[in-house]
Structures are given as structure tokens and as C-alpha cells.
Amino acid sequence: MLKRTSLLFLFVAGHFSLQAQQVIPFRITKHNNIIVKTLVNKKDSLDLMFQIAMKEGSISPERQRKADHLIFNKDGISDHNTVSIGKMTWKNIRFLDNQITGHEADGKIGTGLFEGKVFKIDYDNNQFAIYDEKPDLNGFQPVKIIFDQDAFYIPADNIIDDHQQQEAYFVLQSGYSGGILYSNEFAEKNELSNKLRITGEKKLKNSNAENLIIKQGVLPFWKLENFVFKDIPVGFFTGEQQTQKVSYFGADMLRRFIWIFDADREMAYIKPSKYYSEPHYKIN
Template identity: 75%
Template sequence: MLKRTVLFILLSVGFSGMKAQQTIPFRITKHNNIIVKALVNKKDSLDLMFQIAMKEYSISPERKHKADHIIFNKEEVSDHNTVEIGKINQKNVRFFDNQLTGHEADGKIGTGIFDGKAFKIDYDNNQFVMYDKMPDLKGYQPVNIILDHDGFYLAADNIIDGDQQQEAYFVLQSGFSGTILYSNEFAEEKQLDKKLKVTGEKTLKNSEGKILITKQAILPYFKLGKSVFKDIPAGFFSGELKTQNVSYLGADMLRRFIWIFDAERKMAYIKPSKYFSEPYYKMN
């Protein structure tokens, strides 16, 4: 009888541990974007790109799959939808219409699915993991996070000229395929067009004839936590249009780590992934 009781307790603990976490499989495109398969309103099968800088869902005007069962109002908003992703079922989900997304995607999925839970972006096993309690963090290093308007901000060091470190805040941007994109303010203040080796540029004009120049350059060193990267591609803008208000830490940098975010979104924990030393993504 005692053995049966002990066995029952052990099984109960095991099953409760299983219930404490849920997984969502994903795939990674050649552009470093994470794609999740979703069934919306039990009718529309969609490929959604994970966008860490938003909470809700959205549909792209350039989608490849039909989304006929998502009904939008005049403000291009649709409420009270159901979404099935793996074994997870969500109700009263909001979608926004006509928002551009990444390659191979019909729309976007934000972080709202993880509300109230810690979650991991596991690039080694191509899955998200949601936790009711924080998992074992052995081997991870902590990074402070600031959550602002659904964006996850963190500080990193940039060595632009000589050995002087320049700290900057970056918003995690999984929809941007590259490594780093600097804000207009940072690029002008640090004179990136003069101090970095520029490897390419494009000139664009808007309908008013104002010029926007996109530049690709090489940053000598970039430090995130304890990890240091050498000769990293970095983008920035110059010209009359000042549209880039924040700096991005893009998908090419995100994939180089496994990330765990606490439920309060105050801390992230990172360790190198299998992509840590992969060649850098080349922007067109």
C-alpha cells in the first residue's frame, strides 16, 4: 500500500510538472523570421510571423492564404476571434487588418499569447515554451528589460571608434531580418556615416521629393551581456526624412541566443544558441 501511495505521488508530481509548461512549434525562414501555424475561427489556416514588438494579431494585404472568416470593421479591427495554435486555444482575439509582415507570412502574432506567463524562444528546438513558474536558469545570463508600448528594450555596448564603448538602448524587433538598425538620433550623434566603414547605400524619395538614404556599415564590436561580436553589419538612415526613432536589435541577432522572459517582463535570460557563430545576414 505504501509503495502504491509513493508511486501515485510521484506520478501526480510528474503530471503537474507537465501541465506547468506548454509548447508552440515554429519554423525559421531564410530571412530569420519565426513562422507559427494558426487556425483562425476554425476555418482559416494561416502562417503568422512572430513579432515580439507587438501584443495583438494582424493580417497582411499580401497574404497567400485566405482569411475570409475574419470580419473587420471600418477601423480595420476584428474582435472576438478564436485562434488555435498547437494545443493552445484562444478566445476573444483581436486582429488588425492591412499590416505588412515578413516573407512567407500571412500576418503577425504578438506576445499576447504569453500574457501572465514566463516564456522561452528556443531556437535550438524551434519552439516557444510557456511556463507557470520560472524554469531552471543554469547557464543563462540575466539582462534587464524595459517594457514600453509592447516593446522590449535592453541596453548593449557599441564600439564605434577605437576602444570607447557607447551604450545604446535597442528594442527587440523580430520582424527586422538583419542584426542592428540604429535610430536617426544615435546615427547623427555618433557620426556613424564618418566613423563606420560604409559598405552600401540606397537613396529613396517620398511623394514630396524628400530624400531618405539607407546605409549599411560594419560595426567593429558589439557587446550584449557578456557576449562580444566582431565586425557586425549595422544599418542606419541619413537624409531629410527622420523616420527611425528607435534602434532595433533584429532577428539575426535574436536567433543567436535562447531567450527566457519572466512573467513581469522585467528580466530576460540568455545563452548562446546553435546559431551563435553563424555568418551574418546580408541585407539587400
């Protein structure tokens, strides 16, 4: 009887370990940015924007809250910091100084919070979940990803007109409030200025505080695995500044799915979130 009880305990304990997780709450701004409340170095309470395209953290020159306990060297780097969210604390987090961030944020925090772990971005419940093993993937569709220099790349099909379909890789970019933003190379190669219905132009400021002109147009179809978006607003930069080296899959598109990333950063698993069919974000 004792042996059977012990085996049952081991089974239950093993099952619990498989599903064990930590949860980090967040809020979403009207600009689609994810904000996490943090305590840095046990002293500075900061609202940090989650940036999926970076590993470390950063502080904005336009922050509303003090960050007096982050000490930067002459290169604008601060090492060996702690970041606390609720009862969880991470050590040896690097911060960069003077980087522009999203609305309502004092800076940014990246995927270093999830290093070596499976993590979920759950837009339905406004939380991250951290797992030791893959959770239940029922209802999720796998997407092959490339993880390079702390950025996630996904492939998607771009149907520009009746005769032209182009595959392109997009960097997941939660700091860009819009949806699809094309690289200069893709926009010029595929003559987007001539082939898309243009709806307007806007002036944006990048993380280096440089002013850039973005043209907005309508793409007939955009396809990620089995998910197809019709008449989707897209953006691309114009002018002599050829600064957009990669295409972005921005926060407006990210929020339309619930995401699970494996620990090896080789696969993502997605399913529609409650925002899947929401109107697209308009860049102001």
C-alpha cells in the same frame, strides 16, 4: 504507509506542475523570420510571423491565404477572434488590417499568446515553450529588460571607435530580418556616417509601405552582457525622413540566442544557440 504514499504523490505532482509546459512548433525562413501555422476563427489557415514587438495579430494585404472570417471595422480592427495552434486555442485576440509582414507570412501574431506566462524562444529546436514557473536556468545569463507598450528593450554597449563607447537601448524586433539597426538620433549623435566603415546602401519598405534608405556599416564591437560581437554589420537610415525613433535588435541577432522571458517581463535569460557564430544576414 498510506500517509507516506500520499506525500510522495503530492511531491511528484508538485514537481511535474513546476516543469509543465506547452510547446508551439515554428519554422525559420531564410530571412530569419519565425513562422507559426495557425487556424483563425476555426476557419482560416494562416501562416503568421511571430512579432515579438507587438501583442496582437495582423493581416497583410499581400497574404497568400484567405482570411475571410476576420471581420474588420472602419478603423481596420477586428476583435474577439480565436487563434488555434495544434490543440491550443486562445480567445479574444485582436487583429489589425493591412500591415506589411515578413516573407512567406500572411500576417503577424504577437506575445499575447504568452500573456502572464514564462516563455522560451528555442531556436535550437524550432519551438516556443510556455511555462507556469521559471524552468531550469542553468547555463543562461540574466539580462535586465524594460517592457513598454508591448515591446522589450535591452541595453547594450556600442564600441564605435577606440575612444567612443556608448550604451543604447534596443527594441527586440523579430520582424526586421537584419541584426542591429540604429535610431536616427543615435546615428546622428554619434556620427556613424563618418566614423564607421560604410559598406553599402539599400532601399527598404516599412510596415506602412513607405520606402526608406538604409546605410550599412561595420561596428568594431557590440556587447550584450558578457557576449561580444566583433566587426558586426549595422544599419541606420539616412535622408530627411526621421522615422526610426528606436534602435532595433533584429531577427538575425535574436536567433543567435535561446531566450527565456519571465512572467513579469522584467528579466530575460539568454544562452548561445546553434546560430551564435553563423555569418550575418545580408539585406537585399
